Amino acid sequence: MGVRLVDSADPADLVGLADLVGSADLAGSADLVGLADLVGLAVRRNPKRAHLLVSAVLGKHVPTDPRLVYGAGLLLGDLVRARLRGADASYGGAYLADALLGVKAAAAGLRDSLREPCASVDAVVLGYAETATALGHSVADALGGAYYLHSTRRAVPGFIPYGGFEEEHSHATSHLLLPGDPTALDRDVPVVLVDDELSTGKTVLNTIEALHAARPHRRYVVAVLVDLRGEDDEARVCALARRLNTRIDIVALAHGRVELPEGILSAGRSLVEDLSTQVVREDAPGRFEVTRVDLEWPSGVPDGGRHGFLPVHRTRLEKDLPRMGDALAGPLSGAGRVLVLGFEELMYAPLRLAEALADLIPEVDVRYSTTTRSPVLAVDDPGYAIRTRLAFPSHDDPSDGPGERYAYNVDASFDRIVLVVDDIGDTEELSKGLLERLRALAPVLLATIPSYRSEP
Structure with a gap:
C-alpha cells in the first residue's frame, strides 16, 4: 500500500506506516458478510493499543449512509431476538452485503426490511459509550419491548451510579451506568450488552461481573458487529458463566481475527511520535455561515x-x-x-x-x-x-x-x-x-x- 501524509515534508518517511498497517491480516469466517467488508485498519494514538478497527457501518469515524448504520444495528438486534427466542433470524444479510458495495437502494432496503420487530422481546439492553451508544439503541429498537441504557463518561449531578466498569484498552477507560430508574435494571429479564467489536472479551466480562453483583440475571447476550476472540478468550467467557451459574451467548455480524506483527505496540507509538513532529497544520479560519x-x-x-x-x-x-x-x-x-x-x-x-x-x-x-x-x-x-x-x-x-x-x-x-x-x-x-x-x-x-x- 502506498501511503502519503498531507503536509509532510517527505512522503518516503512513511514507509513505517505501510509496514505497520499493511502487515496486519484480517481473516474472517463464513458470516452475513466478511470481516474485511465491515472494518478497515488505522493506527491509534493510544499507548495501550496500536491499532483501531474502523467500522464501515458504525458511522463513528467514517461518514456513512444513515440507513446503512441504522439497518446494520437493526440486523444485529434481529440476531439477538432470534437467539433469545430460539427462532430464525430475518434474512437481511444480502441487503447488508449490497449496501456495503454501494448498490443503490440497498441501505434503505436493509433498514426497511427490519424496521418493525418480528416479535416484541422484553430485555434490558446496555450500549457502550461512546462508540456503541447508537448501535445499542438500534438493537433495543429491533427487540421492540426493550429498556435501553448506555454507559456514560459524563458524570451527572444527583445520579448515583448503578455500577461502573473499566474498558482496559480504551483511551478513556471508566464507564458509569446512571439510570433514572434503577429498578428497570433489577427485573428478571435477559441483559443484552452491545459493542462494536469483541477483541478479548475483558470489557464485557467486567460488565457482567459488575451487573451480576448488583442483581444476578439468568441470561446475558453479548451482541457485536465483529467478534475477534481467540479460543482462550472464549474459554474465559464459558468459565465466567459457570462460576456465576448463568448463560452467556455471543452474536455477531462477522467473526474473524486480526493478526498483527510482534512489537506493534511500541512500533505504533514510535511511528505516531515521529509523524507528529513532522506535521504542522494550521486550521483555516471559518468563512461560511x-x-x-x-x-x-x-x-x-x-x-x-x-x-x-x-x-x-x-x-x-x-x-x-x-x-x-x-x-x-x-x-x-x-x-x-x-x-x-x-x-x-x-x-x-x-x-x-x-x-x-x-x-x-x-x-x-x-x-x-x-x-x-x-x-x-x-x-x-x-x-x-x-x-x-x-x-x-x-x-x-x-x-x-x-x-x-x-x-x-x-x-x-x-x-x-x-x-x-x-x-x-x-x-x-x-x-x-x-x-x-x-x-x-x-x-x-x-x-x-x-x-x-x-x-x-
Missing part, C-alpha cells in the same frame, strides 16, 4: 439512553422525526452532499435525524458520523481508513477535565454540515472550536437538543 435550526424536540423524549429510553419514547420520537427532518431539509436546498455530525455519546438522535433527512431528500447524498475522544493518526491515502482529522477542544465541561476531541473524514467535499449537539455541549468553547473548524469547510446548520434531565 452558521445557522441555528430549532427542531422543537418532542417534550419528554430523552435525547438518548444515558438515563434510560423506553419503547414509548421510541414511538413518540418516530412520530416527530418527519417533522424535524422537514425543519432541516429546507435550509439544505440545492446541496449535493450533506453530513449530519453527532457529538461523542450523542449518536442515536443525530442518526435518526440523518435517516429521516435521507428519506425526505433522496436526491441528496446524506451521510452521518460523530465526533469522538479517540486520537487516531490521519493519512491521506485511498487504502487507509482515516483520511483527515479535525482537532478541537472539548466543549461540554467533561467531568474528567478538558481535552482534545476529533472529527475524522470531515472535509470540503460536503456542501452542508448539520451539527447536532445537546444543550450541555452548546457552549462558547463549541463556537470557538469545532464550529470554527466546520465553517471553514461548508455552511453549518446547528441543531441543539435538550439534554434529558430525568429525576434521579
Whole structure:
C-alpha cells in the first residue's frame, strides 16, 4: 500500500506506516458478510493499543449512509431476538452485503426490511459509550419491548451510579451506568450488552461481573458487529458463566481475527511520535455561515439512553422525526452532499435525524458520523481508513477535565454540515472550536437538543 501524509515534508518517511498497517491480516469466517467488508485498519494514538478497527457501518469515524448504520444495528438486534427466542433470524444479510458495495437502494432496503420487530422481546439492553451508544439503541429498537441504557463518561449531578466498569484498552477507560430508574435494571429479564467489536472479551466480562453483583440475571447476550476472540478468550467467557451459574451467548455480524506483527505496540507509538513532529497544520479560519435550526424536540423524549429510553419514547420520537427532518431539509436546498455530525455519546438522535433527512431528500447524498475522544493518526491515502482529522477542544465541561476531541473524514467535499449537539455541549468553547473548524469547510446548520434531565 502506498501511503502519503498531507503536509509532510517527505512522503518516503512513511514507509513505517505501510509496514505497520499493511502487515496486519484480517481473516474472517463464513458470516452475513466478511470481516474485511465491515472494518478497515488505522493506527491509534493510544499507548495501550496500536491499532483501531474502523467500522464501515458504525458511522463513528467514517461518514456513512444513515440507513446503512441504522439497518446494520437493526440486523444485529434481529440476531439477538432470534437467539433469545430460539427462532430464525430475518434474512437481511444480502441487503447488508449490497449496501456495503454501494448498490443503490440497498441501505434503505436493509433498514426497511427490519424496521418493525418480528416479535416484541422484553430485555434490558446496555450500549457502550461512546462508540456503541447508537448501535445499542438500534438493537433495543429491533427487540421492540426493550429498556435501553448506555454507559456514560459524563458524570451527572444527583445520579448515583448503578455500577461502573473499566474498558482496559480504551483511551478513556471508566464507564458509569446512571439510570433514572434503577429498578428497570433489577427485573428478571435477559441483559443484552452491545459493542462494536469483541477483541478479548475483558470489557464485557467486567460488565457482567459488575451487573451480576448488583442483581444476578439468568441470561446475558453479548451482541457485536465483529467478534475477534481467540479460543482462550472464549474459554474465559464459558468459565465466567459457570462460576456465576448463568448463560452467556455471543452474536455477531462477522467473526474473524486480526493478526498483527510482534512489537506493534511500541512500533505504533514510535511511528505516531515521529509523524507528529513532522506535521504542522494550521486550521483555516471559518468563512461560511452558521445557522441555528430549532427542531422543537418532542417534550419528554430523552435525547438518548444515558438515563434510560423506553419503547414509548421510541414511538413518540418516530412520530416527530418527519417533522424535524422537514425543519432541516429546507435550509439544505440545492446541496449535493450533506453530513449530519453527532457529538461523542450523542449518536442515536443525530442518526435518526440523518435517516429521516435521507428519506425526505433522496436526491441528496446524506451521510452521518460523530465526533469522538479517540486520537487516531490521519493519512491521506485511498487504502487507509482515516483520511483527515479535525482537532478541537472539548466543549461540554467533561467531568474528567478538558481535552482534545476529533472529527475524522470531515472535509470540503460536503456542501452542508448539520451539527447536532445537546444543550450541555452548546457552549462558547463549541463556537470557538469545532464550529470554527466546520465553517471553514461548508455552511453549518446547528441543531441543539435538550439534554434529558430525568429525576434521579
